[in-house]
Amino acid sequence: xxxxxxxxxxxxxxxxxxxxxxxxxxxxxxxxxxxxxxxxxxxxxxxxxxxxxxxxxxxxxxxxxxxxxxxxxxxxxxxxxxxxxxxxxxxxxxxxxxxxxxxxxxxxxxxxxxxxxxxxxxxxxxxxxxxxxxxxxxxxxxxxxxxxxxxxxxxxxxxxxxx
Amino acid sequence: xxxxxxxxxxxxxxxxxxxxxxxxxxxxxxxxxxxxxxxxxxxxxxxxxxxxxxxxxxxxxxxxxxxxxxxxxxxxxxxxxxxxxxxxxxxxxxxxxxxxxxxxxxxxxxxxxxxxxxxxxxxxxxxxxxxxxxxxxxxxxxxxxxxxxxxxxxxxxxxxxxx
Numbered sequence: 247x248x249x250x251x252x253x254x255x256x257x258x259x260x261x262x263x264x265x266x267x268x269x270x271x272x273x274x275x276x277x278x279x280x281x282x283x284x285x286x287x288x289x290x291x292x293x294x295x296x297x298x299x300x301x302x303x304x305x306x307x308x309x310x311x312x313x314x315x316x317x318x319x320x321x322x323x324x325x326x327x328x329x330x331x332x333x334x335x336x337x338x339x340x341x342x343x344x345x346x347x348x349x350x351x352x353x354x355x356x357x358x359x360x361x362x363x364x365x366x367x368x369x370x371x372x373x374x375x376x377x378x379x380x381x382x383x384x385x386x387x388x389x390x391x392x393x394x395x396x397x398x399x400x401x402x403x404x405x406x407x408x409x
Numbered sequence: 410x411x412x413x414x415x416x417x418x419x420x421x422x423x424x425x426x427x428x429x430x431x432x433x434x435x436x437x438x439x440x441x442x443x444x445x446x447x448x449x450x451x452x453x454x455x456x457x458x459x460x461x462x463x464x465x466x467x468x469x470x471x472x473x474x475x476x477x478x479x480x481x482x483x484x485x486x487x488x489x490x491x492x493x494x495x496x497x498x499x500x501x502x503x504x505x506x507x508x509x510x511x512x513x514x515x516x517x518x519x520x521x522x523x524x525x526x527x528x529x530x531x532x533x534x535x536x537x538x539x540x541x542x543x544x545x546x547x548x549x550x551x552x553x554x555x556x557x558x559x560x561x562x563x564x565x566x567x568x569x570x571x572x
Binding site: 356 | 411412413415416417418422425484485486488489491492496499501505509515516522524526527530531535559562563567568571572
């Protein structure tokens with residue numbers, strides 16, 4: 247799709263984050279399975295449920311634009327998830343692996359925080375009020391997830407991990 | 410390098426962000442050249458200078474660990490920069506392209522913010538005070554850059570861009 251206007255750029259970026267969220271949804275059960283710490287496992291499971299809701303909200307945003315919900319490959323998220331996979335497969339020590347997985351999950355959250363921040367600004371610019379409100383709900387959830395992960399890192403995972 | 414301890418994970422992640430910063434340093438002049446808006450051009454040029462200082466600080470962190478400063482390929486940053494390149498090459502309209510470039514730069518900043526946040530927590534856990542302080546300086550700069558980009562988007566770029 248050629249990007250000629252802000253509306254095209256908005257739709258393109260919406261497709262990028264839609265693809266990213268679907269990839270995350272696919273990966274979170276593997277991460278939850280690998281996590282041994284109950285706090286981290288629970289955080290991944292909760293975020294899997296939230297991600298389902300976020301995908302639904304994105305589908306509503308597509309609807310408000312009268313565009314079919316479809317992703318475009320997001321190389322950034324592919325790269326971020328490839329790094330998460332490496333940590334899961336290559337770090338033997340359980341507590342060190344969990345510290346790495348948690349850090350990888352935070353890079354996922356930050357990519358999303360950045361993308362939603364941008365999409366909200368563009369929706370506002372384009373006068374798309376419903377889209378703006380839906381995207382704001384996703385942004386708020388991602389920020390809360392990032393804060394929860396920081397708390398789990400500080401209070402549990404980083405403390406346990408072998409120096 | 411097999412990652413067996415938190416210290417190994419710290420070094421591995423330090424190499425990841427070292428590679429990422431070097432890739433960013435390589436790409437910022439291209440982005441500054443493409444940017445027509447004086448605010449955005451200046452922001453990219455200023456951040457290129459800052460990135461040089463950040464790389465020097467990372468080299469000092471390697472020194473404190475008595476490890477040679479060397480990067481490892483960071484697939485996440487490669488993906489993020491590939492997306493930035495696509496925007497630069499594929500969007501014809503100047504103002505829309507700048508909105509896309511600015512958004513791409515914010516995904517770069519957020520990746521770094523996430524990585525530095527993690528490295529600082531781990532440095533603290535490992536009792537590496539000098540490393541912690543050096544990494545904190547990099548984090549503060551990245552956060553300021555992200556805020557500056559948000560301001561430029563709100564006050565200038567997004568306003569000008571063709572709906």
